[in-house]
Amino acid sequence: xxxxxxxxxxxxxxxxxxxxxxxxxxxxxxxxxxxxxxxxxxxxxxxxxxxxxxxxxxxxxxxxxxxxxxxxxxxxxxxxxxxxxxxxxxxxxxxxxxxxxxxxxxxxxxxxxxxxxxxxxxxxxxxxxxxxxxxxxxxxxxxxxxxxxxxxxxxxxxxxxxxxxxxxxxxxxxxxxxxxxxxxxxxxxxxxxxxxxxxxxxxxxxxxxxxxxxxxxxxxxxxxxxxxxxxxxxxxxxxxxxxxxxxxxxxxxxxxxxxxxxxxxxxxxxxxxxxxxxxxxxxxxxxxxxxxxxxxxxxxxxxxxxxxxxxxxxxxxxxxxxxxxxxxxxxxxxxxxxxxxxxxxxxxxxxx
Numbered sequence: 001x002x003x004x005x006x007x008x009x010x011x012x013x014x015x016x017x018x019x020x021x022x023x024x025x026x027x028x029x030x031x032x033x034x035x036x037x038x039x040x041x042x043x044x045x046x047x048x049x050x051x052x053x054x055x056x057x058x059x060x061x062x063x064x065x066x067x068x069x070x071x072x073x074x075x076x077x078x079x080x081x082x083x084x085x086x087x088x089x090x091x092x093x094x095x096x097x098x099x100x101x102x103x104x105x106x107x108x109x110x111x112x113x114x115x116x117x118x119x120x121x122x123x124x125x126x127x128x129x130x131x132x133x134x135x136x137x138x139x140x141x142x143x144x145x146x147x148x149x150x151x152x153x154x155x156x157x158x159x160x161x162x163x164x165x166x167x168x169x170x171x172x173x174x175x176x177x178x179x180x181x182x183x184x185x186x187x188x189x190x191x192x193x194x195x196x197x198x199x200x201x202x203x204x205x206x207x208x209x210x211x212x213x214x215x216x217x218x219x220x221x222x223x224x225x226x227x228x229x230x231x232x233x234x235x236x237x238x239x240x241x242x243x244x245x246x247x248x249x250x251x252x253x254x255x256x257x258x259x260x261x262x263x264x265x266x267x268x269x270x271x272x273x274x275x276x277x278x279x280x281x282x283x284x285x286x287x288x289x290x291x292x293x294x295x296x297x298x299x300x301x302x303x304x305x306x307x308x309x310x311x312x313x314x315x316x317x318x319x320x321x322x323x324x325x326x327x328x329x330x331x332x333x334x335x336x337x338x339x340x341x342x343x344x345x346x347x348x349x350x351x352x
Contacts, residue, residue, distance in 0.1 A: 003144055004086055007113055008076055010142035015071025017137065018064045025061060041133075048102070048129040053251045055102050059214055060130065062332075063102040070336055076114070079336040083346050085116055091352065092118040094156045096164035096174070098186075099124025101214040103131065107336075108163050111345040118148045120159050161352045163345065182352040186341055189219040190284040191315035191331055194226045194302065195236075199328070203319065204239030206329025210317055211276070212243045213332045215252055216288060219314040219340070220331040224284050224292040226302055231295065237273045247275040256289035284312050314340070 021041055024033040048055045093112045097105035105121075109131065112119045123131060135149045156162070164174040165186040174185045193207055210222040227233075247253050260277060263270050271278040281292040296302040299321060306316060318325040339345055 002086075004114075004116060006142045006144045007116075008073075008080075010138045010145060011071050011076060011110065011114065012073050013141045014134065014138055015068050018068030018071065022061065022065045022068060044129055044133045048127070051129055052099070052126045054100075054215055054217060055127070056249070060102045062213070063106075066333060067103065067106065069333075075336060080114060080346070083115070083350060085114070085346075085350070090116055090118065091160035091349070092120050092158065093349065094120045094122065094159040094162040094164075096122045096156075096162065096166070097124050097127065097131070098165040099126030099128075101218045102127065103134075104218065105165065106131070106134075107334075107340070108165075108345060111349060112163075113145065113148060115346050115349040117349060119150070120156065121149070121151050122153070122156060123151060161349070165340075182348070184341075184343055184345065184348055188285060189312060189314040189341065190223040190286075191220050191317065191326075192224045192226060192284065192306070192313055193222045193317035193328075194306075194321055195228070195231065196299075196319070196321075197228055197231055199319065201235065201239045203328040204236050205242070206327075207236075207317065208240035208243045209329045210315075210331040211240070211291060212246055215246070215249070216286070218332065220334065222291070222315075222317055222331060223286040224281075224294065226294055226296050229295045229297060233271055233278060237271075240276070241273070244273075244275050252289060255287065259287050259290055284309075 017037075020033050021038060024038050028038075045057050045060050048060060049057060095105060095108050095112065097108075104127065109119055109121065121131065132151055135145075135151070139145050139149070159181070161182040162174075162178045163184045163186075164171075164178065166174060168187045171185050171187040174183070178185070191210070193210065199207075207222065207225075210220075214221060216223060247256060256275065256277070260270070260272065263277065263279065268279060275289070277290045278293055279286070279290055280294060282294060283292060286292040296305075303322070306313065306322070315326045315331045316322050316324070317328055317331060319328070
């Protein structure tokens with residue numbers, strides 16, 4: 001088996017493990033799953049939650065399930081089929097990870113290893129548990145990866161290229177610090193939804209998944225909706241009501257209470273239903289427990305604005321309005337070819 005085939009096979013096994021662990025969580029009595037591995041995985045998930053209160057077991061499991069669906073032989077080989085990967089020019093790629101949602105940097109990690117390169121990983125302190133556990137699993141499946149994955153919490157040294165994710169402020173630092181190396185520097189992005197008033201209840205309910213999954217902390221989380229003038233939010237509030245248990249999460253509830261107090265003291269007009277606030281605002285990045293909204297006069301005018309501000313948006317949720325729109329409820333289910341910021345990571349790695 002070639003080095004490339006071994007790497008792909010390791011990730012195929014990882015996908016199988018994710019799928020089987022998901023089933024194990026639903027039916028612990030099921031026969032055939034390695035119970036010791038299941039126990040170790042549960043301990044890692046619990047530890048990740050202790051380190052970061054936003055990393056609930058439900059959201060970590062969702063991330064694992066999502067990757068389990070993608071990491072199949074068919075998906076991986078189809079994804080990589082357009083790239084000339086078999087070549088000897090192996091590089092060490094530094095990965096500076098964000099820590100806002102579970103496994104947020106996994107696609108970069110996957111892209112580096114399956115393009116035949118070495119990964120030098122600097123983890124966020126907010127997400128420093130899950131990826132090392134997964135890396136160990138991969139190495140167990142394919143020892144060829146043992147010297148291909150390195151984690152460091154010190155200064156990054158001896159690398160050929162870098163992929164760094166952070167805020168707009170850290171991006172400026174990254175761009176200066178890594179200017180002498182080939183790089184991808186990712187900044188703040190948010191996702192938006194465009195409503196016309198013709199959406200079904202099912203579509204609006206699905207939009208709730210785009211808003212509330214990961215507590216709205218991801219760049220693929222919808223943080224703003226555009227609505228036609230005079231839009232009534234009653235159907236929207238009715239459709240998302242089943243997401244109300246989110247207010248039982250202490251960190252979310254604290255943010256809800258704090259932001260509501262700020263809005264009221266500032267005499268901002270808000271709409272709210274006890275677990276989500278709607279605030280009219282031209283910005284794209286809304287605080288936790290808040291969804292910004294803005295009215296539009298015409299779809300054509302809105303299309304022009306969104307095109308003009310495309311660099312600020314990760315996903316645009318809509319129904320038949322935009323060429324690259326995302327369906328309601330699907331923002332947190334990206335395909336392997338859905339690259340962050342629209343930058344083809346594998347192509348970058350192969351051309352570097």
